[in-house]
Amino acid sequence: MQARRDTRRTMVGDVPVGGGAPIPVQSMTTTNTADPSATLAQISRLHDAGCEIVRVAIPRAEALDGFSAICEASPIPVVADIHFDHELAIEAARRGAAKLRINPGNIGSIDRVDAVIEAAGVAGIPIRIGVNAGSLDLEYRDLDWPLAEKLTASAVAFCEHFESRGFQDIIVSAKASSVNATLNAYRDIADRIPYPLHIGVTEAGTALSGTVKSAVGIGNLLAQGIGDTLRVSLTADPVEEIRVGWEILAALDIRRRGPELVSCPTCGRCEVDLIGIANEVELRLRERRTPIKVAVMGCVVNGPGEARDADIGVAAGKGVGLLFAKGEPLRKVPESEIVDALMSEIDSFDEAEN
Numbered sequence: 001m002q003a004r005r006d007t008r009r010t011m012v013g014d015v016p017v018g019g020g021a022p023i024p025v026q027s028m029t030t031t032n033t034a035d036p037s038a039t040l041a042q043i044s045r046l047h048d049a050g051c052e053i054v055r056v057a058i059p060r061a062e063a064l065d066g067f068s069a070i071c072e073a074s075p076i077p078v079v080a081d082i083h084f085d086h087e088l089a090i091e092a093a094r095r096g097a098a099k100l101r102i103n104p105g106n107i108g109s110i111d112r113v114d115a116v117i118e119a120a121g122v123a124g125i126p127i128r129i130g131v132n133a134g135s136l137d138l139e140y141r142d143l144d145w146p147l148a149e150k151l152t153a154s155a156v157a158f159c160e161h162f163e164s165r166g167f168q169d170i171i172v173s174a175k176a177s178s179v180n181a182t183l184n185a186y187r188d189i190a191d192r193i194p195y196p197l198h199i200g201v202t203e204a205g206t207a208l209s210g211t212v213k214s215a216v217g218i219g220n221l222l223a224q225g226i227g228d229t230l231r232v233s234l235t236a237d238p239v240e241e242i243r244v245g246w247e248i249l250a251a252l253d254i255r256r257r258g259p260e261l262v263s264c265p266t267c268g269r270c271e272v273d274l275i276g277i278a279n280e281v282e283l284r285l286r287e288r289r290t291p292i293k294v295a296v297m298g299c300v301v302n303g304p305g306e307a308r309d310a311d312i313g314v315a316a317g318k319g320v321g322l323l324f325a326k327g328e329p330l331r332k333v334p335e336s337e338i339v340d341a342l343m344s345e346i347d348s349f350d351e352a353e354n
Contacts, residue, residue, distance in 0.1 A: 001252065002225040007196045010126045010169050012053050013077025013098035017126075017171060018196025018228040022255055024052040025245040026198075026231040027238040028081065034062050036069035042238070047075045049242040050257050053229065055079040055101060058088050064095060071096030079128070083135075086112035090119040099171070101128040104158045105137025113158075117167045126169040129162070131155045132202055133176035147176055148184035152192070155185075159193050170195045171229070175202035179217045186221050196228035203233065210234040211244050219248050259285045259346075262310060263296040272316040272335045274298035280339045290350045294342070295324075312345045314338055325349070 009019025017024060027046050031039040033056045043054050058067055058080050071078045077098035082089040086107050089100050093116075100120055104113045120127050131154045133147055139157075140150040151174040162170055172195050174185040182201050190197065201217040204210035214232040221227045232241040232248070249255040263278040264270075278296045285294065295313030297304075304315045304322070314321040321338040323330040325345055333341045 001223055004225040005190055005197075007228055008168070008170075008194050010171060010196060012079065012126060012171075015052055015077055017198075021228070023222075023227060023249060024229045025050055025242055025249070026053040026055065026079075026229060027051050027241045027245075028055040028057070028231070030238055032063070032066075033058055033070065034060075034066040036066040036073070039066065039070050040073055043070070043074050043076065043078075045239055046242055049239045050246050051076060051242045053077050053079060053098075055081050055231075057081045058092055059083075061088065061091075064088070064091055067092060067097075068095040071098075082107070082116075084108070086116050089116045093119040093123040093125060097123070097125060099126045099128060101130050103130045103132060103135050103137075104161075105131065105140075105154060106135045110161070113161070114165060117162060117165050120169070121167055126171055127162070127167070128171040128173060128198055129155060129158045130198075131158070131172075131174045133178070133181065134203070146184070147178065147181040148188065151176065151181070151185035152188040155189050156192050159195060168195075171198050172196070173198040173200070175200055175233075177201065177203040177213075179213055179220075182217050183220055186226055187224070190226045197226060198229050198231065199227040200231045200233055205235060207234055207236040207240055210236070211240075214244060215248055215251075218245075219252060222248070222252055222254060256291045258289050259292045259294050261285060261294050261296065262313075264298050266298055269299040270316075271318045272298055272321070272338070274316065277316070277335075277338055281342060284339070284343055285346075288346075288350070290353055292346065292349055292353075294346065296342070312342065312349055314342050 007018040010017050015024050029039050029042050031042050079099040079101050080092035080097040081101045131151050140154045155172050155174045176182045199221050201213050204213040232244045234241050246257045261282050266274050293310045295310035297315045308324050308327040313324045319335045320332050322332050
């Protein structure tokens with residue numbers, strides 16, 4: 001892991017971004033913003049899963065009243081996502097947005113961009129300059145350059161323009177569906193601007209393919225010290241985006257919100273239903289917050305060692321499981337009781353820690 005890149009700090013509501021602050025996990029609602037009840041219900045689910053900043057789309061003026069109600073009642077800061085219509089961005093700033101997300105390349109003329117900058121300045125909120133491969137501004141779109149270079153040039157140029165207007169409360173993103181283009185763009189941008197970076201792979205795909213692409217892209221950047229906030233983009237329930245985002249952070253030991261589950265991939269030596277046991281343990285651990293390491297191992301090769309290294313673990317074989325706590329063997333239980341026995345030991349660990 002490389003040292004984390006030093007950036008300016010900005011505030012999205014009460015959540016700090018950049019400047020060494022913890023990396024917040026974000027998502028975006030899929031509900032109609034004009035329906036505040038449905039949107040707030042989804043935000044509540046996202047918040048429970050660990051979402052720290054949420055973005056909502058404002059496609060039309062009819063959504064603004066709902067947006068106001070959402071901002072007032074949301075438990076986490078709300079970002080207004082605006083495309084094409086700069087007046088919507090200006091009004092969202094007036095109605096309680098904690099941040100504006102615009103792509104200056106599709107918001108219209110530079111005068112319209114300037115009007116949005118002015119509105120954000122009056123409201124005292126940051127703007128995310130969101131440059132995307134699918135909606136590059138015309139100045140760069142048709143250039144015969146690699147995609148990453150076009151993303152970088154566009155993002156840097158807009159940062160320079162915002163600075164010329166005296167506005168530096170900026171967060172930057174430069175996303176593509178190509179992992180390599182995304183990586184190259186963020187690396188280049190990180191060398192050229194001081195602003196916090198919102199990282200992610202856009203249009204990453206469904207739950208499986210999108211998780212893989214996001215883990216590779218986001219994880220690669222984080223391991224290089226690049227990234228101040230993240231969103232995993234999935235064609236799935238947005239709650240899954242939050243779970244994957246936290247798993248990426250935990251895998252790199254950057255942030256951990258709950259237990260870490262270690263389980264072996266199974267092989268011909270396995271003599272219990274390890275897949276079923278591990279899945280059930282993972283499900284039961286999902287709502288817990290104690291940063292405990294739990295090992296569920298299914299054979300005699302690495303099982304005892306991994307189980308001993310965990311806070312709580314089980315090494316299974318021949319239809320039984322040997323429970324461990326902090327390296328000490330506890331007792332053997334039959335396969336049918338492994339999950340309940342393991343969870344009972346985890347309960348005891350939680351009580352001792354809390």
